[in-house]
Amino acid sequence: MATEHCDAVNMDPDMEMLSDEEMEREAEGFKEQGNAFYIKKDYAEAFNYYTKAIDMCPKNASYYGNRAATLMMLCRYREALEDSQQAVRLDNSFTKGHLREGKCHLSLGNAMAASRCFQRVLEMESDNSQAQQELKNAESILEYERMAEIGFEKRDFRMVVFCMDRALESATACHRFKILKAECLALLGRYPEAQSVASDILRMDSTNADALYVRGLCLYYEDCIDKAVQFFVQALRMAPDHDKARLACRNAKALKAKKEEGNKSFKEGNFEAAYELYSEALTIDPNNIKTNAKLYCNRATVGSKLKKLEQAIEDCTKAIKLDETYIKAYLRRAQCYMDTEQYEEAVRDYEKVYQTEKTKEHKHLLKNAQLELKKSKRKDYYKVLGVDKNATEDEIKKAYRKRALLHHPDRHSGASPEVQKEEEKKFKEVGEAFSVLSDPKKKSRYDSGQDLEDDGMNMGDFDANNIFKAFFGGPGGFSFEASGPGNFFFQFG
Incomplete structure (x- = not known):
C-alpha cells in the first residue's frame, strides 16, 4: 500500500508546525497505543487512540481499518461500515478493508452488498478462506430471506421465526x-x-x-x-x-367501535342487532385471537338468548380454540350443553373450569351437572308420560290414562309377538312413571336425583296391571274387546 502523506484536520495549534514525517510518527504512535488497548480488549480506549491517529493522518486507510475493527468489537456496525468504506475508498486494494466492509454489511443483514465485498476479496486473493466462508454465510442469509418471504405469504409464521433465527446467527445486528x-x-x-x-x-x-x-x-x-x-x-x-401500522390502526379502531356497538345493543336487549354486530366485528381481523375469542363468546351469549343453542355451542368452541384458558367460554358452553340436555359434555366443561378455578360457585355448577347426568341415565318418567316437569297432579293423571290405554296389552292382542312384547314393556313403564310421579314423596326423591331402588322401591317387581286396575276401578271396570287387528272398543262399568 502506498504511503499517504498526512493532511492535518482540526489539528491542535501546537501540532500545526510539525512536518509530515513528524505527524506520521505521532499518528503511528497513537496507532500502536490503540493496538495495545485492542489486544487488552479495551476497545473503547483503542477507539480513542485510533481516532487520534486518524485526526493526525486522515488519509491512511489502515487507521480507518483498525478503527472499523474496534467498532465491530463494540457492535457499532454502522459506524464500522463507514470506516471500512472510507478505508477502501482511500485504498481499493486494501483486502482487510473489503473483508471488514463485507462483515459489517452481513451483520446488518445486507447480504447482497456483503457478497459483492467478499467476491472483491476473492478476486484479489482467490484462496482467502475467510472470504470464502463469509460468502457462504451471505448466500445462506439470502436463502433464509427467500424462505421467510414464502413462509410469511403462506402464514407459516413458525417457519419465518426459524429462518430469521438462522439468519440472525450471522446478521446479528x-x-x-x-x-x-x-x-x-x-x-x-x-x-x-x-x-x-x-x-x-x-x-x-x-x-x-x-x-x-x-x-x-x-x-x-x-x-x-x-x-x-x-x-x-x-x-x-x-x-x-408505514402501511402495516396504518392498517393495524384502522383495524384496531374499527374493532373497538364494532365491539362497543354490539355490547350496547346487548345491554339494550336488542339481541338480533348485537348478534349481527359481533358477527361483523369478527370479520375485521382474523389475526386478533384474544379479541376474537371474546367476540365469539359474546355472540354465543346472544345466540343462547335467541335460542340458537347449537350455534352458541359452536361459537364457544371457536372461542376456546383461540384461547384455551378462556374460562368464560367454557362456562357459557357448559350452560348451553345443560340447556340441550348434553350432560356428559356439560360435566366435562365444568370439570375443566373447576380444575382451573376451585370456587364454591364452580363446584356447585359441577355438582348440579353431575346430578343431571345421573338423572338422565335413569328412565325419564316425565318423558314416558309425555308431561312437563312442572305438570300438575291432574295433568299427570290424564297423561297416565291416555298412555295406559294406548299401550295396554289387551289392545294389541292381535298384533305380532314382537309388537306385543314392545307394547307390554311400554305399558309397564307408564305404570312405573305414574306410581312415582303421582306420589309426592317418591316424586320429590326422583326429582332430587335419588335412586329409588336405593330407598327400597324395587321397580323390577312392579306390577303395572295393579295400578291400571286401581286407576280404572278394579276388575270389570274396564275392558278391551278386539274385533280384528286395530279394531277395538272400550267398555266402562
Whole structure:
C-alpha cells in the first residue's frame, strides 16, 4: 500500500508546525497505543487512540481499518461500515478493508452488498478462506430471506421465526430480521418474546417505526386497543408511509367501535342487532385471537338468548380454540350443553373450569351437572308420560290414562309377538312413571336425583296391571274387546 502523506484536520495549534514525517510518527504512535488497548480488549480506549491517529493522518486507510475493527468489537456496525468504506475508498486494494466492509454489511443483514465485498476479496486473493466462508454465510442469509418471504405469504409464521433465527446467527445486528421475527412471534401469540425483541430495538433507536409497530401489535392482540393505537400513531409519525401500522390502526379502531356497538345493543336487549354486530366485528381481523375469542363468546351469549343453542355451542368452541384458558367460554358452553340436555359434555366443561378455578360457585355448577347426568341415565318418567316437569297432579293423571290405554296389552292382542312384547314393556313403564310421579314423596326423591331402588322401591317387581286396575276401578271396570287387528272398543262399568 502506498504511503499517504498526512493532511492535518482540526489539528491542535501546537501540532500545526510539525512536518509530515513528524505527524506520521505521532499518528503511528497513537496507532500502536490503540493496538495495545485492542489486544487488552479495551476497545473503547483503542477507539480513542485510533481516532487520534486518524485526526493526525486522515488519509491512511489502515487507521480507518483498525478503527472499523474496534467498532465491530463494540457492535457499532454502522459506524464500522463507514470506516471500512472510507478505508477502501482511500485504498481499493486494501483486502482487510473489503473483508471488514463485507462483515459489517452481513451483520446488518445486507447480504447482497456483503457478497459483492467478499467476491472483491476473492478476486484479489482467490484462496482467502475467510472470504470464502463469509460468502457462504451471505448466500445462506439470502436463502433464509427467500424462505421467510414464502413462509410469511403462506402464514407459516413458525417457519419465518426459524429462518430469521438462522439468519440472525450471522446478521446479528439486523433490525429488519429482528422486527420480522418479532412480528411473527406476535402473530403466533408469543407476545412477551415479541415485546422483548421490539423493546431491545427501541432502546437503541427510540424512533424505529417498525419496532413501535410491533409493540403496538402486541398490545392490540392482547386486547389493549387504546394503548395499541397510541403506538401505531407514533409509528406513523416516524414513518407516515408505514402501511402495516396504518392498517393495524384502522383495524384496531374499527374493532373497538364494532365491539362497543354490539355490547350496547346487548345491554339494550336488542339481541338480533348485537348478534349481527359481533358477527361483523369478527370479520375485521382474523389475526386478533384474544379479541376474537371474546367476540365469539359474546355472540354465543346472544345466540343462547335467541335460542340458537347449537350455534352458541359452536361459537364457544371457536372461542376456546383461540384461547384455551378462556374460562368464560367454557362456562357459557357448559350452560348451553345443560340447556340441550348434553350432560356428559356439560360435566366435562365444568370439570375443566373447576380444575382451573376451585370456587364454591364452580363446584356447585359441577355438582348440579353431575346430578343431571345421573338423572338422565335413569328412565325419564316425565318423558314416558309425555308431561312437563312442572305438570300438575291432574295433568299427570290424564297423561297416565291416555298412555295406559294406548299401550295396554289387551289392545294389541292381535298384533305380532314382537309388537306385543314392545307394547307390554311400554305399558309397564307408564305404570312405573305414574306410581312415582303421582306420589309426592317418591316424586320429590326422583326429582332430587335419588335412586329409588336405593330407598327400597324395587321397580323390577312392579306390577303395572295393579295400578291400571286401581286407576280404572278394579276388575270389570274396564275392558278391551278386539274385533280384528286395530279394531277395538272400550267398555266402562
